[in-house]
Amino acid sequence: MNHLSSEGISIDDVTPESSLLLRYGDSHIAWDYRASGELATLRKALFRVMPFNASLLSLGDAVFSSKELQNGNFVGIHLRAEPDWPAFWGTPARQMEMHAAEIRRLNVGALEPVTNIYVSCGDKTAIQTFRDIMAADNYTVHDKWTLLADRPDILDTVNGLTFDQKAVVEYSVLFMRVL
Structure with missing residues (x-):
């Protein structure tokens, strides 16, 4: 202080x-x-600036309700690795390093360690890099593509969304338990 x-x-x-x-x-x-x-106003503000609608939130529900995320707690991460992200706010490598350290710290001495991680990111290569980093410590990293792989109709719908629409879907997954 x-x-x-x-x-x-x-x-x-x-x-x-x-x-x-x-x-x-x-x-x-x-x-x-x-x-x-902020949650009381955040979603309302996003509704005004982004194309939120029931179908996008329903897609988020489909990702969130995946058995992999319903099998206990999970850590949700928004990893910014897209080209529009300013590197001075934290390169993808630095973000991964910090998230990995925080997740490991979170589990030190935990009676029920959290080993499931959901990563919101538009870059599959970055997610795979983080998955490889965390696999060494027996963490399982999920993303919208892996969680919807067994539901190809929903996955095709998500893949057809614009970047901002995908962000709405992922936002609802990250904050489903918080809201």
């Missing part, structure tokens, strides 16, 4: 209405959507 104090911020200043964004020197940003109070 010394750094916050030097900025004139006390812990009493942090409330759901006045949340705090923590920036780490490694470009990894942590944000607690539950504590921030």
Whole structure:
């Protein structure tokens, strides 16, 4: 808290209405959507700027309801590896390193370690790289393509979506248990 104090911020200043964004020197940003109070407005705001509709949310439900994600808890990750992502916000390799470290830290001493990981990303190669990294520690990395492989009709529908529509589908998977 010394750094916050030097900025004139006390812990009493942090409330759901006045949340705090923590920036780490490694470009990894942590944000607690539950504590921030942002969920009440976030989905509404996205409805106004993105083509949210019942069919996209239904596709997200189909991914989320996969037996692989319903078999206990899972960690959800939004990995930004697309060409439009500014590298100064964290290269894919750096993001993978930070996510891997955090997942491992999360499981230290856990009675029921979380070994299932869902990765939201538009780059299959980046997902496979992360899958390879995590497989060494017996983690299973899932994505929309692997989870829908046994439902080719739904997978074809998802593959036919625009980039932004796929983002809506993945958003609903990542935040299904939070919302």
